[in-house]
Each structure stands twice: as C-alpha cells, then as structure tokens.
Amino acid sequence: MRQMLAVMMICFVATAKQADAHAFLVKALPAVGSAVAPGATELKLDFSEAVELVLSGVDMTNSSGAAIPLAHLAFGDSARRELVAGLPMLMPGNYRVKWHVVSADTHRTEGSFTFTVK
Numbered sequence: 001m002r003q004m005l006a007v008m009m010i011c012f013v014a015t016a017k018q019a020d021a022h023a024f025l026v027k028a029l030p031a032v033g034s035a036v037a038p039g040a041t042e043l044k045l046d047f048s049e050a051v052e053l054v055l056s057g058v059d060m061t062n063s064s065g066a067a068i069p070l071a072h073l074a075f076g077d078s079a080r081r082e083l084v085a086g087l088p089m090l091m092p093g094n095y096r097v098k099w100h101v102v103s104a105d106t107h108r109t110e111g112s113f114t115f116t117v118k
C-alpha cells in the first residue's frame with residue numbers, strides 16, 4: 001500500500017510539472033485589447049515557455065473575418081519564447097489574432113485576442 005501511494009505521488013508530481021510547462025500568452029504587441037496608432041510593423045507574442053516554431057502558427061483577421069497576411073513568423077528571442085510576425089499596413093479597424101503553439105513538452109495551447117487600430 002505504501003508503495004502504491006509512492007507511485008501515485010510520482011505520477012501526480014510528473015503531471016503537475018507538465019501542466020506548468022504549457023505555453024500561455026503572457027504579453028502581446030499590439031497589446032491584448034489595446035487601441036494603437038497606425039503604423040505597427042510587427043506582431044509580437046511572448047509565451048510563458050519556449051515553443052516549437054514549426055508547430056506553431058498565428059492567424060489574423062479583420063472585423064469582417066477576412067484574413068490579414070502575416071509575414072515571416074520567427075523567434076524574436078534566443079529563449080524561443082517570443083514569436084514575431086511582420087504586419088502589412090493595417091487600416092483603422094478591429095483585428096483578431098488567433099495563435100496556437102506547441103511547447104517543448106509537446107502540449108498544444110491556443111488562444112485569441114483582439115486589438116484596434118485607431
């Protein structure tokens with residue numbers, strides 16, 4: 001019984017550690033929910049963990065749902081926690097960013113947020 005409890009404890013700790021390693025969005029530029037002046041040339045997404053570039057993606061749409069083409073999704077830092085994508089010139093309006101990433105532990109997370117160009 002004591003042995004079984006020990007095994008259960010190890011499983012629990014391992015699971016908790018993996019959950020910690022999920023990559024969540026901690027900061028974005030343009031910021032989540034912000035209203036920014038025209039002229040932003042880059043979209044920057046900072047995650048809580050390192051992510052796998054080839055298994056990650058970012059899509060952007062305008063308020064009518066049309067896709068906004070993003071260029072050059074790349075790492076913005078050596079820690080592989082920041083994804084950067086080039087933005088085309090954005091007209092005033094509302095935009096939605098949808099992201100999905102895979103962290104080093106192979107767990108996928110996704111989310112979305114909006115921002116406004118004044």
Ligand SMILES: [Cu+2]
Nearest residue numbers: 018021022107
């Ligand atoms: Cu995870």
